[in-house]
Amino acid sequence: MHDWNEIIADLERQxxxxxxxxxxxxxxxxxxxxxxxxxxxxxPEERNTMRAGLPRRSSAVISIFSVHIATVAMQQKDxxxxxxAVVAFDLSDIMTIDYRDAFGHVGRLAFAAKECGxxxxxxxxxxxxxxxxxxxxxxxxxxxxxxxxxxxxxxxFWNPWRKQ
Numbered sequence: 601m602h603d604w605n606e607i608i609a610d611l612e613r614q615x616x617x618x619x620x621x622x623x624x625x626x627x628x629x630x631x632x633x634x635x636x637x638x639x640x641x642x643x644p645e646e647r648n649t650m651r652a653g654l655p656r657r658s659s660a661v662i663s664i665f666s667v668h669i670a671t672v673a674m675q676q677k678d679x680x681x682x683x684x685a686v687v688a689f690d691l692s693d694i695m696t697i698d699y700r701d702a703f704g705h706v707g708r709l710a711f712a713a714k715e716c717g718x719x720x721x722x723x724x725x726x727x728x729x730x731x732x733x734x735x736x737x738x739x740x741x742x743x744x745x746x747x748x749x750x751x752x753x754x755x756x757f758w759n760p761w762r763k764q
Contacts, residue, residue: 607631608658621761636662654693659692663692663694663705673713679718681712685712703738711745724739
C-alpha cells in the first residue's frame with residue numbers, strides 16, 4: 601500500500617500546464633488510481649478528512665485525471681473507468697473550489713456515461729455519499745462537451761491546451 605502523503609507529495613510536484621498539454625503520465629495515473637480506490641473504500645468521515653486535506657495543486661491534478669479517465673471510459677465504454685472518474689471528481693472537491701469549473705467535468709462525465717450506457721445520476725448516487733444540491737442540479741441538466749477525433753481517429757474531449 602502506498603503512503604497517502606507520498607502520493608500527495610508527488611502530485612504537488614506535477615506541472616499543471618504539462619499535464620494539460622501532454623496528458624497524465626502513466627505513473628501518475630497509477631498513483632491517483634490507488635488514491636481513488638482508498639478514498640472510495642474509506643468510511644464517510646475519513647473521506648471528508650481526505651478531501652479536506654487535499655492541497656489545491658493535488659486537487660487540480662486529480663481533476664485533470666478525472667477528465668483523462670472519463671476519456672478512457674468514453675473510448676472503451678468502460679464502466680469501471682467511469683466509476684473511477686466519478687470518484688476522482690468527488691475527491692478533487694472541485695465543487696467547493698470553484699463550482700463553475702465543475703460544469704465541464706460534469707458534461708464530460710455525462711457524455712462518457714452515455715457512451716457506456718449508464719445513468720450517471722444513479723452512478724453518482726452509488727459512489728458519492730454526500731451529494732451537494734448544486735451537483736445534483738448540474739447532473740440533472742449536463743451540458744455535453746465538444747468531442748473531436750484525435751490523430752488516430754479516437755474520440756477525445758476537446759482541449760484548448762492540447763493539439764488535437
